[in-house]
Amino acid sequence: MDKNNGIPIYQLFINPMDLKELKRDIWCDDPLPAQLKAEGKRLEIDIRYRGSHIRDFKKKSYQVSFFKPNTFKGSKEIHLNAEYKDPSLIRNKLSFDFFSEIGCLAPRSRHVLLKLNGVIQGVYLEIESVEENFLKSRNLPDGAIFYAVDGDANFSLMSDLDKETKKSLDLGYERKVGTENDDFYLQEMIYKINTITRADFEKEVTRYINVERYMKWMAGVVLTQNYDGFVHNYSLYRDGDTGLFEVMPWDYDATWGRDVNGKFMDADYVRIEGFNTLTARILDVGNFRKRYRELLQSVLEQQFTVEFLKPRVEKLHQAIRPSLLLDPYKKDKIDKFDQEPDFIYSYIEKRNSYLKSKLYKLD
Template identity: 55%
Template sequence: MQHNIPIMSIFLGPKHLEVLESDIWNEELLPSKLLVNNIPYEMGITYRGEHIRNFPQKSFRVDFGTYNERFTGREIHLNAEYSDPSFIRNKLSFDFFQDIGSVSPDCKHVFLELNGNPMGVYLQIESVDEWFLQKRQLPYGSIFYATEYHANFSLLTPEEDPKLSLLSGYVRKLGKIEDDLDLEMLIYKINTVSRNDFGKEITNYLDVEKYLLWLCGIVCTQNFDGFIHNYALYRNGESGLFQIIPWDYDATWGRDWDGEIMEYDEVPIEGYNTLTARLLDVKVFRNQYRLLLEEILETSFTPEALEPKITNLHGKIHPYITLDSYKKESIDIFVNEPELILEFIAKRNKYLREHLKDLT
């Protein structure tokens, strides 16, 4: 087979493999080797994710211990994309965010083997960490992962119970313990500043334009739960402003987190979460969002703009699906996914255009 995507081979000793499989929630990095193009790399490996750890096809976190020049970082993620029958929604989403001027991780498809056994098509995703910042020439700053549904920028949980901590739902990926105070202050200000003062005050803590670009991206791709987790918060060390970075976008483009069809009108044009609601309550921000979204709907988020990218991604991984023991039985679904995604884009675009008037 002519290799359209890289082949990655992981080698894990029997004892370490037993440890990995005996406790899916174990965060211990297990020593292993990675072989790519006959070049070996020493690394540590463990499972990654929250609900995805329960899937038959596991996703992995790989840590090289130090900066790895080939992978332009210390850490990568290998996502199984188990719930996405197209395998391309995450990649398509991250590329889309970059196309509209937002920041998102770089990623590419690979075919993964474990101890000589084919694991299937995976998505290799860049970690959002200090190397992520350096690669983009962004100033050093703290990074927080929103790993749970409590990361809704509110003082209350989604169940409307008072939070025990303003940091509920977040894990600090980069920075010091004192950096937690900056995130606590952001959430405090979002929930306590008066309506009259909010528009001016929030600009001292948040890069509003970057947030609105992210809002355009999540509203177009319709990531239903991405408003309250599955993102990273980065605080620019020079400006002191927070910006949001997308993460885990497989439940998009017309399918939900279980891989089931999600209708094109499930997420309103105003999105969700407390911060979004407060920003769009400010007329100047609301107008700014409408203009950004209107341009994206005319240029980047159209079937004509996205069809070549969808066809290219789908075509690259098509030859490998029959080698994937987890997905080879659903090849017919895979074949029809580009049509489903393009149909979603057309309907979602029309829906959002019709609701632009709601932003006036």
């Protein structure tokens, strides 16, 4: 395997005319043919830019779909994220790994050094796509997968964008896996969340939501402090056997003490109760509230500590540093990169202390 001091090298080849077309309209979602050399294999792929506001950044992020062969490492597609606004370049991966540690489904990821037509583009985060093969590789039942694509994925009957009643209950979602019939299950789940009576909610919601998994995800969002995480930045999986929905994290670079622009975020910015309609209704139930408190307290004592996370931060930081010195967009900011581990440790200490001081709110 081609490596640069520990992280794999991915070599991307795009015909100059196709590359010119790709750059001509950064908002176009029509894929273009290309080749990717990775792990000693030369793969025929389709490629396009990915993301919304991040497409305006100098360092672009890519979505890669495999054409020949049609899978790579068991996936039909991968995402190559530039992590442009994160001075550490590790927040996304640190978050996904953290969610996995506390018992949530989360994409696998790893850093790579990307070259385009022989020219180094820098350090990227390769992220596993959440699709059929995501389920297969984990021996999970077949089921539907939806991406939360905007703020209307707020589990409410009201739009988060225009503050009016939604015209359709599946607004804010894009079905990645499944059929039109699964759209009905999504709409039914959202309708029920908002219309089950308070007296019946504890019993009835468990017919639609894996509440234990949801509360673990809640804890993860609150701890990492992803401000948009409750109405965006997630995907939904409906287990085909149980019929229950559970939530997975997505796009977690704006975490661990920094916002979406990489700016400092106070450690008390996101409240311990989180946000969105489903979260509020779950925490309105005494038994659920008690269980969420137990989960949160357990993670605060075990996984969300400097002692637990420092070796993980150091390993990621040290693995990518040699390649970052070659990154045309980041090599001049190596001093800030080197300060980021301590910044993250400080955030963990402050956030841990803040949340422990607010646990009484969940009594």
